[in-house]
Amino acid sequence: MADIAARGAVTATGSSRSSLHKLMQRKSTIAFLMALPLIVLILTLVAYPAGYAVYLAMLNKGMTRFVGFGNFDFLFGRETFWMVVYQSCLFAITAVIFKAIIGFVVAHFVHNIPSKGQRKWRGMLLVPWVIPPAMSTLAWLWLFDPSYSAFNWILAGFGIDRIPWTGETGWARFSVILVNVWIGAPFFMIMYLAALKSVPEQLYEAASIDGATWWQRIWYVTLPMMRNIIAITALFSLIVTFANFDIVRVLTKGDPLNTTHVFATWAFRVGIESGDIPLGASVSLFMVPILAVAATFILRDITKRGSEV
Amino acid sequence: MANATIASPTATTISGRRYGSMSRDRKWALRWSYFFLVLFAIFFLTPPIYMFITSLKTSAEISAESNPWWVYSPTLANYIELLTQNTYLTFFRNSAIVAVLTVIITMAISVIAAFALARMKFWGSATLATGVFLTYLIPETLLFIPLFKMFAWVNETFDIQLMNHWWTLIILYPTLTVPFCTWIMIGYFASIPKELDEAALIDGATWIQTLTKIFIPVALPGIIAATIFCFTVAWAQFLYPLAFTTSTTELVLPVGIVTTLIKGDVFNWGQIMTGALLGAAPPLIIYAFLMDYYIAGLTAGATKG
Numbered sequence: 001m002a003d004i005a006a007r008g009a010v011t012a013t014g015s016s017r018s019s020l021h022k023l024m025q026r027k028s029t030i031a032f033l034m035a036l037p038l039i040v041l042i043l044t045l046v047a048y049p050a051g052y053a054v055y056l057a058m059l060n061k062g063m064t065r066f067v068g069f070g071n072f073d074f075l076f077g078r079e080t081f082w083m084v085v086y087q088s089c090l091f092a093i094t095a096v097i098f099k100a101i102i103g104f105v106v107a108h109f110v111h112n113i114p115s116k117g118q119r120k121w122r123g124m125l126l127v128p129w130v131i132p133p134a135m136s137t138l139a140w141l142w143l144f145d146p147s148y149s150a151f152n153w154i155l156a157g158f159g160i161d162r163i164p165w166t167g168e169t170g171w172a173r174f175s176v177i178l179v180n181v182w183i184g185a186p187f188f189m190i191m192y193l194a195a196l197k198s199v200p201e202q203l204y205e206a207a208s209i210d211g212a213t214w215w216q217r218i219w220y221v222t223l224p225m226m227r228n229i230i231a232i233t234a235l236f237s238l239i240v241t242f243a244n245f246d247i248v249r250v251l252t253k254g255d256p257l258n259t260t261h262v263f264a265t266w267a268f269r270v271g272i273e274s275g276d277i278p279l280g281a282s283v284s285l286f287m288v289p290i291l292a293v294a295a296t297f298i299l300r301d302i303t304k305r306g307s308e309v
Numbered sequence: 310m311a312n313a314t315i316a317s318p319t320a321t322t323i324s325g326r327r328y329g330s331m332s333r334d335r336k337w338a339l340r341w342s343y344f345f346l347v348l349f350a351i352f353f354l355t356p357p358i359y360m361f362i363t364s365l366k367t368s369a370e371i372s373a374e375s376n377p378w379w380v381y382s383p384t385l386a387n388y389i390e391l392l393t394q395n396t397y398l399t400f401f402r403n404s405a406i407v408a409v410l411t412v413i414i415t416m417a418i419s420v421i422a423a424f425a426l427a428r429m430k431f432w433g434s435a436t437l438a439t440g441v442f443l444t445y446l447i448p449e450t451l452l453f454i455p456l457f458k459m460f461a462w463v464n465e466t467f468d469i470q471l472m473n474h475w476w477t478l479i480i481l482y483p484t485l486t487v488p489f490c491t492w493i494m495i496g497y498f499a500s501i502p503k504e505l506d507e508a509a510l511i512d513g514a515t516w517i518q519t520l521t522k523i524f525i526p527v528a529l530p531g532i533i534a535a536t537i538f539c540f541t542v543a544w545a546q547f548l549y550p551l552a553f554t555t556s557t558t559e560l561v562l563p564v565g566i567v568t569t570l571i572k573g574d575v576f577n578w579g580q581i582m583t584g585a586l587l588g589a590a591p592p593l594i595i596y597a598f599l600m601d602y603y604i605a606g607l608t609a610g611a612t613k614g
Contacts, residue, residue, distance in 0.1 A: 030516055031429035035437065038422035038491060045484045046444045049455035056455055063458075106349050112342040121346055123600050128353050130596045130603075132545030134563035135585040139356035142363060142578050150359060150377040186353065187607065194608045214338075243448030246547045250567060264450035264548075271454045272552050281454045288451070295446045302442065 057282035071282040080258050080266075085286070087173065088262040092242040092290075095180040099241075100234050102181065103188020108218075110189070111196045122193065129186040137250040140179045141166070144251070166252050169259040176260050179247050184240075188233055195229040196222070232301055235294045242290055263287050357589070364388070364583040371578050387583040396557055397584060400565035403475040404544060404588075407561055411482040411543040412536055419487050420532065423494030424520045428506060438495060445488035453552045456481070460553070475559045478550055482543045490535040493609045497531030498524055534606030537599055541592050562588040 060067045075081040110121050128136060143150050144165035152162040165175045199222060207217045223230075245264040248254065254261035254269060261269070263286055271280015363371065365383040375381060391397045425431070426438050460471040471477045501524060509519045525532065550564040557569060566584040570577065596603050 027429055027516070028431035031425040031431040031434070034425035034429070034516075035422040035431075035434070037418045038441070038487060039437065041418065041483060041487055042440065042444050045456070045481070046447060046452065046488075049452045049459060050447060052455040052459065053451065056458060102349075106346070109342040109346045109349070112338060113346070119600075121350070122604075123597075124350055125346075125353050126596075126600075126604070127357060127593070130541070130592050131357060131589040132541075132547075132563055132592065134545065134547040134567060135589045136356055138566065138581060138585045139360045142582060143356060143359060145576075145578075148371065148377065148578075153377050182353065182356070190604055190607055239446055239448065243450045245450050249547070249551075264448075267450065267454060268548075268552065272457065277454055277458055284451050284454055287448070291446065291448070291451075295443065298446070299439070299442070303439075 053281045053285060056278050057285055059278040061276050061278060063278060067278075071279050074279070075282060080261075081283075083259060084261045084263060084266045084283070087260060088242060088287075090173065091177055091180070091244070091248075091262055092238060095177050095184065095241050096234055096237050098177070098181045099184040099188050099237060100230065102185040103192050103233075104230075106185070106189045107192035107196055110193055122190070125189060126186045128183050129190075133183055133246040134250055136183065137179055137247050140175070140182075141251055144175055167256060169256055172252050172256060172260045176248050176251055179251060180241060180244065183247070184237060188237070191229060191233045192226065195226040199225045228301065232298060235298050239291055239294050243287055357586075360582045360586045360589075363578055364586050366579050368577065368579055387579045388587075391580060391583050391587065396565070396569060399558055400560055400562045401587075403560065403565075404562040405591075407475060407478045407482065408540050408543040408591075410479045411486060412539045414479065415483050415486040415490050415539045416532070416536060418483065419490035419494055419535070420525065421520070423491045423498055424516075424524055426491070427495045427498035428519075428524075429516065438492075441488050441491050441495075444484075445492060449485060449546075449548055452484070453548055457552060471553075473554050473556055473559055475554060475561065477553055478546075478561065481549045481553070482546060485546065486539040486542050490539055493535055493538075493606065494528070494531060496609060497528040501527050530602060530605065531609070533599065533602045534609060537595060537603050538606045540595065544592055 056063070057071055058066055058068055060070070106125060110118055110125070113121065142148075146164065146167055149162065149165060151165070155161075155163065164171050166172045203221045203225070204217060207221050212220065242262075243264055244262060245268070248260055248262050248265045249268070252260045254265050258266070263283060267280045267284040270283055271277050359378075362378065362380055364387050365380045365385070367382065367384055367386065370381060426434050426441075460477070464470050464472065471480070505523055505527070506519045509523055514522065545563065546561075547563045547567075550561045551568075554560055554564065557565075560568065562584075566581060566588060570581045570584055
């Protein structure tokens with residue numbers, strides 16, 4: 001770099017404009033080279049596979065013949081597919097709603113207590129998010145065990161019959177959603193807590209002087225101030241929950257009778273375990289529309305925030 | 310003390326009932342807050358605590374009819390058995406190597422790229438920044454099938470077997486971590502005042518020197534947050550190792566525990582819980598010591614949740 005500067009100084013006597021231009025060019029070249037590993041990584045391992053998935057989805061099982069929309073046609077005719085669509089939507093939407101509600105409520109309680117103790121509580125409540133999901137789901141699997149369920153033991157103390165947590169369609173669906181809420185709610189709590197802290201105290205003071213009840217304070221002050229962060233967190237969570245794999249895979253493997261499969265786990269079952277790669281690829285592609293919609297909204301918000309700053 | 314008892318009734322009578330009821334309201338609000346926080350803490354901490362309880366039990370006690378929430382004859386046998394067993398130590402070693410190398414590769418790629426994108430604008434750099442964010446939103450569940458096929462193709466054409474090796478994961482994991490780390494590093498770098506690097510450039514520093522001498526030290530909290538994120542993701546990833554590795558010697562912890570400790574219908578729950586707890590320990594320990602950085606990383610980029 002030093003000799004570039006020196007050279008620049010020498011040519012500056014000649015034509016300062018062209019040397020400046022050269023330097024600029026030089027800077028952008030360096031910048032491009034610095035970003036090159038990132039670009040290569042994204043192109044070869046994210047962008048290319050994503051496009052390749054579309055192509056794969058249009059081949060026959062042996063991947064020898066182009067069948068167009070044949071795989072999709074086949075899927076539309078299968079009952080299991082529609083069950084997966086239903087379960088994926090039910091799973092994602094219910095889980096996100098409950099995560100948001102629990103996160104909001106817990107964030108409020110943490111915000112209410114004296115700030116000295118907040119750190120401790122916050123630290124404790126975020127633990128489910130820190131444990132790798134595959135491992136914590138194993139703990140849930142054990143808590144839900146058909147014969148030794150520790151929950152059923154407690155319920156038996158109240159005279160309630162044993163619950164088939166992962167054995168019956170309704171309960172199994174409830175269980176996978178419960179575990180997802182358990183893992184994800186602390187994240188919402190952290191995000192909402194950060195948002196709550198950024199609401200100016202004067203607004204609450206003004207509201208209570210005007211005689212607002214606690215409910216009115218939440219409805220007219222807190223929620224409008226947090227609207228952005230609530231929406232962004234929910235959209236992010238929607239993407240991740242919709243594409244979730246670990247929980248269903250470890251807890252139920254899609255059983256009983258494929259009723260708890262979501263797109264990701266069914267794609268794995270069909271594509272990797274049954275060896276029908278094109279069909280698996282077409283199943284996983286059904287995640288794209290909802291992801292695209294959520295991503296568009298997130299991106300719009302981020303560019304908006306970017307232009308405000 | 311005597312003063313206080315005298316003062317408090319007068320205070321209430323002077324300022325009227327209103328003041329007293331508000332402070333009483335606050336006190337009740339506080340009590341309710343603690344009450345519900347305890348309830349939620351029980352909900353959030355039950356599974357890890359139950360993991361710990363089970364890990365201290367013998368198989369005989371686990372299958373007994375006794376209270377599952379209590380350990381009658383605690384034993385460390387599960388821990389000793391797992392930690393002297395080669396397969397589990399192999400999983401642990403694989404996980405550790407993969408996670409550490411992923412962190413190193415990710416941070417090298419993303420810090421340098423973020424610097425270029427935040428400060429040294431070039432043609433298409435703004436688009437690339439948005440693109441980085443978009444790739445972060447693409448879940449791995451969409452990519453594993455085409456990657457599976459691509460690896461098979463690499464094997465056919467170049468005769469390099471990428472399947473069923475733990476080091477393959479080092480190629481794959483950066484796709485999960487680099488976009489996010491680059492994204493939050495761009496944010497951290499952008500918040501550094503321009504005067505700082507302009508001063509350095511005027512003093513004759515090269516771009517690389519500006520990065521290593523100014524940007525990295527100033528943005529160190531961001532770098533720590535990104536490193537923690539990266540490690541956690543690499544340690545917890547489940548789908549890629551499940552799809553791409555199968556032999557016992559090549560597995561990483563999450564998959565190793567799920568596939569080898571669960572043998573058919575015979576569940577050795579004491580060992581499974583011990584394995585899962587030990588496997589969850591590294592992220593938990595990092596979290597315990599670096600909680601503020603961890604949370605800063607979470608809120609910085611609106612992480613996956």
